[in-house]
Amino acid sequence: MAPSVTGTRLDVLAIGDALVDVKASAEDSFLAEEGLVKGSMQVLDTEGATRLYARMGQARETSGGSAANTMAGVAALGCRAGFVGQIADDQLGEIFSHDIRALGVEFNTPPKADGLPTGRCLILITPDAQRTMSTYRGASHELSADVLDPEQIRGAAILYLEAYLWRSAGPRAAMERAMAIAHEAGRKVAFTLSDIVCIHAHREEMIAMLDSGAIDMLFANENEIKALADAGDRETAIEAIQSKVPLVVVTCGEEGALAVEHGRRVTVPIARIGSGVVDTTGAGDLFAAGFLVGQTTGRSLEDSLRLGAIAAAEVISHFGSRPESDLKELVATL
Amino acid sequence: MAPSVTGTRLDVLAIGDALVDVKASAEDSFLAEEGLVKGSMQVLDTEGATRLYARMGQARETSGGSAANTMAGVAALGCRAGFVGQIADDQLGEIFSHDIRALGVEFNTPPKADGLPTGRCLILITPDAQRTMSTYRGASHELSADVLDPEQIRGAAILYLEAYLWRSAGPRAAMERAMAIAHEAGRKVAFTLSDIVCIHAHREEMIAMLDSGAIDMLFANENEIKALADAGDRETAIEAIQSKVPLVVVTCGEEGALAVEHGRRVTVPIARIGSGVVDTTGAGDLFAAGFLVGQTTGRSLEDSLRLGAIAAAEVISHFGSRPESDLKELVATL
Numbered sequence: 001m002a003p004s005v006t007g008t009r010l011d012v013l014a015i016g017d018a019l020v021d022v023k024a025s026a027e028d029s030f031l032a033e034e035g036l037v038k039g040s041m042q043v044l045d046t047e048g049a050t051r052l053y054a055r056m057g058q059a060r061e062t063s064g065g066s067a068a069n070t071m072a073g074v075a076a077l078g079c080r081a082g083f084v085g086q087i088a089d090d091q092l093g094e095i096f097s098h099d100i101r102a103l104g105v106e107f108n109t110p111p112k113a114d115g116l117p118t119g120r121c122l123i124l125i126t127p128d129a130q131r132t133m134s135t136y137r138g139a140s141h142e143l144s145a146d147v148l149d150p151e152q153i154r155g156a157a158i159l160y161l162e163a164y165l166w167r168s169a170g171p172r173a174a175m176e177r178a179m180a181i182a183h184e185a186g187r188k189v190a191f192t193l194s195d196i197v198c199i200h201a202h203r204e205e206m207i208a209m210l211d212s213g214a215i216d217m218l219f220a221n222e223n224e225i226k227a228l229a230d231a232g233d234r235e236t237a238i239e240a241i242q243s244k245v246p247l248v249v250v251t252c253g254e255e256g257a258l259a260v261e262h263g264r265r266v267t268v269p270i271a272r273i274g275s276g277v278v279d280t281t282g283a284g285d286l287f288a289a290g291f292l293v294g295q296t297t298g299r300s301l302e303d304s305l306r307l308g309a310i311a312a313a314e315v316i317s318h319f320g321s322r323p324e325s326d327l328k329e330l331v332a333t334l
Numbered sequence: 335m336a337p338s339v340t341g342t343r344l345d346v347l348a349i350g351d352a353l354v355d356v357k358a359s360a361e362d363s364f365l366a367e368e369g370l371v372k373g374s375m376q377v378l379d380t381e382g383a384t385r386l387y388a389r390m391g392q393a394r395e396t397s398g399g400s401a402a403n404t405m406a407g408v409a410a411l412g413c414r415a416g417f418v419g420q421i422a423d424d425q426l427g428e429i430f431s432h433d434i435r436a437l438g439v440e441f442n443t444p445p446k447a448d449g450l451p452t453g454r455c456l457i458l459i460t461p462d463a464q465r466t467m468s469t470y471r472g473a474s475h476e477l478s479a480d481v482l483d484p485e486q487i488r489g490a491a492i493l494y495l496e497a498y499l500w501r502s503a504g505p506r507a508a509m510e511r512a513m514a515i516a517h518e519a520g521r522k523v524a525f526t527l528s529d530i531v532c533i534h535a536h537r538e539e540m541i542a543m544l545d546s547g548a549i550d551m552l553f554a555n556e557n558e559i560k561a562l563a564d565a566g567d568r569e570t571a572i573e574a575i576q577s578k579v580p581l582v583v584v585t586c587g588e589e590g591a592l593a594v595e596h597g598r599r600v601t602v603p604i605a606r607i608g609s610g611v612v613d614t615t616g617a618g619d620l621f622a623a624g625f626l627v628g629q630t631t632g633r634s635l636e637d638s639l640r641l642g643a644i645a646a647a648e649v650i651s652h653f654g655s656r657p658e659s660d661l662k663e664l665v666a667t668l
Contacts, residue, residue, distance in 0.1 A: 024436075058406075058436045058656065061395035061429060072392075091425040091451070095395060102358075102392045117425070322392065 005157035010106065011079040011296040012190075013156035015175055016067025017140045017165050018085030018109070019119045020092045021321060023131075023281070024059040026124040031132055038126060041133040041164075041195045049136035052122055061092075062322065063099035064121055065140070066194060067162040069282045069321050073289025073311050075104040076327040079296060082106035082152060084178075085165075086143040092118035093139070103322070108149065115142050123281060129316070131281040141165065145174040153178050154185040157296045158217070160288070163194035167202060179214050188295075190217035192288060193224040203228060210244040217247045217295070219288050225250050249305075251287050257308060259291075259301050268305040271313035273330070282321030287312040290331070307331055339491035344440065345413040345630040346524075347490035349509055350401025351474045351499050352419030352443070353453045354426045355655060357465075357615070358393040360458040365466055372460060375467040375498075375529045383470035386456055395426075396656065397433035398455055399474070400528060401496040403616045403655050407623025407645050409438040410661040413630060416440035416486060418512075419499075420477040426452035427473070437656070442483065449476050457615060463650070465615040475499065479508040487512050488519035491630045492551070494622070497528035501536060513548050522629075524551035526622060527558040537562060544578040551581045551629070553622050559584050583639075585621050591642060593625075593635050600635045605643040607664070608651035616655030621646040624665070641665055 005011070031038055034052065044052065065085060074081035083100055087093030089111040096118060100107045119138035123131050143165065153159060159182040165171045179189050191209075193199055199206065206228060209215060218241070222234050225248075229237035234252070242248050242260045251257045258267040290311035294304025314325050339345070365372055368386065378386065399419060408415035417434055421427030423445040430452060434441045453472035457465050477499065487493060493516040499505045513523050525543075527533060533540065540562060543549060552575065556568050559582075563571035568586070576582050576594045585591045592601040624645035628638025648659050 053432060056432075056436065058397070058433045059429070063392070095393075098387060098390075099392045102390065 005296060008157045009080065009155035010082045010152070010157070012071065012074050012158045012160050012292050013082040013084065013153060014067040014071045014160040014162070015084045015143070015165065015171075015178055016162040017065040017119060017135075017137065018068060018087045018093075018096050019065040019121045019135065019140060020096055021062050021064030021121050021123055021281070022053065022056075022059045023062070023123040023125060024057040026057065026126060028126055031124065031126065036124070036132050036134070038132050039130050041135060041197060044122075044134050044136050046136065049120070049122065049134065052134055056122060056124065061095065063096045064321055066164055066192070066285050067160060068100055068105075069285035070160065070289045070292070071105045072100065072103045072322045073286045073315075073327065074293055076323040077289060077293045077307070077311065077331065078328045079293050080106075082156060084109050084143075084148065086139045086141075086147070087111050088115060088118045088139040089113045090117050092120060106152075108152070109147050112139050112142055115139050125281070129277045129280055137168075141168040141171055143171045143174055145177045148174060148178055148181075150181050153181045154187070156182070156187060158188045158190055158292060160190045160192070160292065162192050163198035163206075167198055183214075188216040189214060190219065190292065191215045192219035192284075193228060196223050196227045199224060199227040203230065207244070210241070215245055217249070218245045219249050219284075219291075221251045221284060222253065249288075249291055249308075251284055251312075257287065257305050259305055261301055264301070266301045266305060268302065268309055271306070271309040273310070273313040273325075274317035277316050280316050282315045283312045285321065286315040286323065339630060342491045343414065343489035344416045344486070345490070346405065346408050346492045346494050346626050347416040347418065347486060348401040348405045348494040348496070349418045349477070349499065349505075349512055350496040351399040351453060351469075351471065352402060352421045352427075352430050353399040353455045353469065353474060354430055355396050355398030355455050355457055355615075356387065356390075356393045357396070357457040357459060358391040360391065360460060362460055365458065365460065370458070370466050370468070372466050373464050375469060375531060378456075378468050378470050380470065383454065383456065383468065386468055390456060390458065395429065397430045398655055400498055400526070400619050401494060402434055402439075403619035404494065404623045404626070405439045406434065406437045406656045407620045407649075407661065408627055410657040411623060411627045411641070411645065411665065412662045413627050414440075416490060418443050418477075418482065420473045420475075420481070421445050422449060422452045422473040423447045424451050426454060440486075442486070443481050446473050446476055449473055459615070463611045463614055471502075475502040475505055477505045477508055479511045482508060482512055482515075484515050487515045488521070490516070490521060492522045492524055492626055494524045494526070494626065496526050497532035497540075500525075501532055517548075522550040523548060524553065524626065525549045526553040526618075527562060530557050530561045533558060533561040537564065541578070544575070549579055551583070552579045553583050553625075555585045555618060556587065583622075583625055583642075585618055585646075591621065591639050593639055595635055598635070600639060602636065602639040602643055605640075605647035607644070607647040607659075611650050614650050616649045617646045619655065620649040620657065
């Protein structure tokens with residue numbers, strides 16, 4: 001996937017939640033009983049997580065976390081990815097670090113002793129392939145600026161940050177430090193809005209961050225960009241945000257995706273792979289992976305979007321939020 | 335699935351390994367590099383397990399253990415199942431107990447503090463759907479007779495024991511105690527040979543156990559019964575063993591399965607479900623589940639074998655060692 005940005009050790013370095021996904025099938029009636037809104041993400045405390053876990057069906061565990069999934073995709077596409085996230089010194093932390101390294105992602109953040117256990121994300125998959133998430137953040141939101149390695153940040157072409165983690169004060173301070181280091185080294189900073197619940201309470205701070213020029217590339221879905229712009233429709237929202245960020249990427253579900261760079265707009269339809277939609281978990285994460293790879297390897301805006309669409313299509317064609325097919329082969333024609 | 339045996343609380347109670355399966359795809363060349371024999375099961379110490387885990391690819395974790403899988407199948411078939419197995423007070427132990435209970439299996443064995451961590455089974459799936467297993471037993475083989483609940487044993491129509499766990503001295507003492515309690519209460523005792531590696535070192539003790547009348551129902555595959563009888567062919571092996579046990583059940587891979595009860599022999603072909611063979615992990619375990627359910631619900635020998643064949647076919651049609659379809663519906667015609 002050459003050429004990569006000269007003078008870099010990594011194509012993309014992400015800072016995000018280090019979570020283990022705990023996935024189980026569930027009927028719509030179960031969501032109703034638990035008061036869960038389909039497709040949403042809620043944050044649980046220890047007690048709430050224990051209670052929901054006890055009521056969930058048989059589960060399977062895999063490593064997850066939105067930005068971590070994106071880095072798994074970047075590595076699967078043949079680019080050099082790194083990840084910074086806080087795990088505890090426990091079995092779920094061991095599983096997380098094993099899996100992300102097994103995928104070829106550089107992961108050096110030391111496990112934190114004497115704190116909260118490694119975070120988990122309880123994911124309920126309904127028969128319509130939608131996922132409803134309840135996150136126990138645990139050690140993940142105990143990330144601090146102390147664990148950052150400035151050399152690693154300076155050596156990555158793009159620094160990628162997720163709003164899920166940015167919401168907490170400690171991790172946000174770490175991200176702000178990382179952004180400053182990246183920009184000083186002439187690198188790009190990308191930010192994903194993650195979920196509408198991340199936006200509502202922090203809209204003004206997010207807008208201020210965009211206005212300050214801290215973000216070079218913004219990822220959102222339709223609902224997220226509307227929430228950020230406080231606008232009723234997508235077009236008004238894009239119009240409002242595109243003046244604040246050099247590059248805005250918006251995924252629009254079945255309608256495909258679009259990007260606006262310095263006023264120039266490109267759209268692509270969704271891609272289809274295999275038997276179609278099995279589990280939408282990770283679709284947005286993998287879309288971002290494809291797009292980031294396109295950008296770091298010097299592709300056009302349109303080809304970057306196409307890479308995103310293919311990577312997203314692969315991950316929704318099977319149960320699980322990380323790629324299972326040979327992504328390099330899937331995108332070889334681009 | 336009535337009628338069940340009168341005066342019982344459970345149809346089947348199993349004593350077995352409490353393990354979390356850690357599954358990853360692997361090429362044949364990886365098995366060769368690691369010196370692993372395809373289709374075999376080896377036991378690893380902590381160091382060996384850590385080393386192999388580090389070299390394995392991205393994994394997914396699910397609850398496992400051979401007899402525990404069988405109990406998951408018994409419950410999925412609508413019968414009352416219980417399980418006794420030793421976990422530690424850690425995250426993998428929590429995952430194991432959550433999953434087995436979520437499947438409707440009674441599980442009351444208290445977690446053991448201050449011992450080894452919960453056991454895990456590293457499973458490599460090659461492209462031909464064969465599984466090669468490396469087990470770190472951990473807490474599982476610290477099971478002792480102290481944790482047995484005599485009332486639970488007396489209340490189960492069939493006590494089901496696995497050779498994997500029987501190999502260790504402490505667990506074997508617990509199993510011997512449980513067998514005595516079951517027989518005193520007029521219950522049946524079933525035993526599965528598990529794997530040829532369980533037989534080679536313990537053949538004479540196993541034969542002595544059979545000769546003592548401790549076992550009413552023996553489960554084996556073709557290689558296991560040949561190893562137990564120290565015979566070169568299946569027929570000679572069955573001839574030698576059938577005089578020692580009232581009921582012998584032998585699975586023969588693609589050839590189907592057979593049972594010999596007091597000299598009467600019945601055979602059935604394999605069943606096919608869905609797109610065929612995806613992952614053979616758990617096939618023998620689920621075969622035993624179907625057969626046990628047939629026996630405890632008063633079916634004929636032939637129908638019990640058919641139940642076993644259908645349950646086995648379901649579990650090999652997907653990735654994972656526990657049933658995912660509605661087994662009750664699949665066997666409704668029997």
